[in-house]
Amino acid sequence: MDFHAALDSDFARLVEVSSGSLDRPVPTCPGWTVADLDRHVAEVYLHKIACMRDGVEPKDWPPPQLATEEPLALLRRAHRELTEELAARADDEPSGNWYAPDPTVGFWRRRMAQETVIHRIDAELAAGTPSVDVPADLALDGIDEVLRIFLEYCAATWRDDFVDGLAAGGGRSVALAADGRRWLVAIGPDTLTVTEGDAAATAELTGSPDALLRWLWRRAGDETVTVTGDPTLVAELRGLLRTATQ
Incomplete structure (x- = not known):
C-alpha cells in the first residue's frame, strides 16, 4: 500500500483539527493537550530521521531546543523533513530500530503512517x-502491525512485563476478524503467538477494519465491535495491549 499517501493525508487532517484546539485536553492521552500531542508527533518524526541518518537510535531524545518551537510549526517542519528523508531512501536500507527482525527504513515508512493515523x-x-x-487497507495493515510487532514481539522480548497477563490467558485464544482476515492470539501460559486462520477460539471480536484498529489501540471501547465468547479473556487481551502499546 502507499504509506506515503496515508502519512500525508493523516498529517494534513492532524494539522486541520489541531488548529484552534491546541489547549484542549486529549481524552485518549491523559495529561496531554493537543499542543502536547502535536509536539510528540513532531519529536517522533525527527527521531526517525536520526535513526535513518545515523543507523542507530539517538541516546538522548528529544533535544532541548525543540521545546522552543511552536508546536504546529515544529510539526510541519518535522513532517516536511521526514517525508524528504523517506523519499530519498530505499526500504531495505538499514536504520536504527528497536524491532530487531526488521532494522530498515521500510519499517519506519510503515510505522510513521500508522503512528500518524x-x-x-x-x-x-x-x-x-x-x-x-x-x-480499510491501512487499518488492516495496522491491525497486523499491532498484533505481530507490538504484542507478539514485545511479549517475547520484554517478557517480564507480560508475565501476569500471559499466565491469566492459560493458552486460550482470542480471534479478531475483519474484512475477510482473521487473526488468532494465543495467550500464555508462557508465550504469546499470533497466527491467521479459522481455528477455534475462546473469544472473538469482529468489526470493520477501522473499528478493530481503534479498539486495539484503545481509541474505542467494546461497544464499537462485536464480542462473543469469554469476556474475561478479551479483558486480558486488552490489558496486554495496554502494556505493549504504552
Missing part, C-alpha cells in the same frame, strides 16, 4: 469533530 484520531477526539474512517 492513530494520533490524528486523538486530535479529532480532542477537538470534538467527527472522526474520518481509517481506509
Whole structure:
C-alpha cells in the first residue's frame, strides 16, 4: 500500500483539527493537550530521521531546543523533513530500530503512517469533530502491525512485563476478524503467538477494519465491535495491549 499517501493525508487532517484546539485536553492521552500531542508527533518524526541518518537510535531524545518551537510549526517542519528523508531512501536500507527482525527504513515508512493515523484520531477526539474512517487497507495493515510487532514481539522480548497477563490467558485464544482476515492470539501460559486462520477460539471480536484498529489501540471501547465468547479473556487481551502499546 502507499504509506506515503496515508502519512500525508493523516498529517494534513492532524494539522486541520489541531488548529484552534491546541489547549484542549486529549481524552485518549491523559495529561496531554493537543499542543502536547502535536509536539510528540513532531519529536517522533525527527527521531526517525536520526535513526535513518545515523543507523542507530539517538541516546538522548528529544533535544532541548525543540521545546522552543511552536508546536504546529515544529510539526510541519518535522513532517516536511521526514517525508524528504523517506523519499530519498530505499526500504531495505538499514536504520536504527528497536524491532530487531526488521532494522530498515521500510519499517519506519510503515510505522510513521500508522503512528500518524492513530494520533490524528486523538486530535479529532480532542477537538470534538467527527472522526474520518481509517481506509480499510491501512487499518488492516495496522491491525497486523499491532498484533505481530507490538504484542507478539514485545511479549517475547520484554517478557517480564507480560508475565501476569500471559499466565491469566492459560493458552486460550482470542480471534479478531475483519474484512475477510482473521487473526488468532494465543495467550500464555508462557508465550504469546499470533497466527491467521479459522481455528477455534475462546473469544472473538469482529468489526470493520477501522473499528478493530481503534479498539486495539484503545481509541474505542467494546461497544464499537462485536464480542462473543469469554469476556474475561478479551479483558486480558486488552490489558496486554495496554502494556505493549504504552
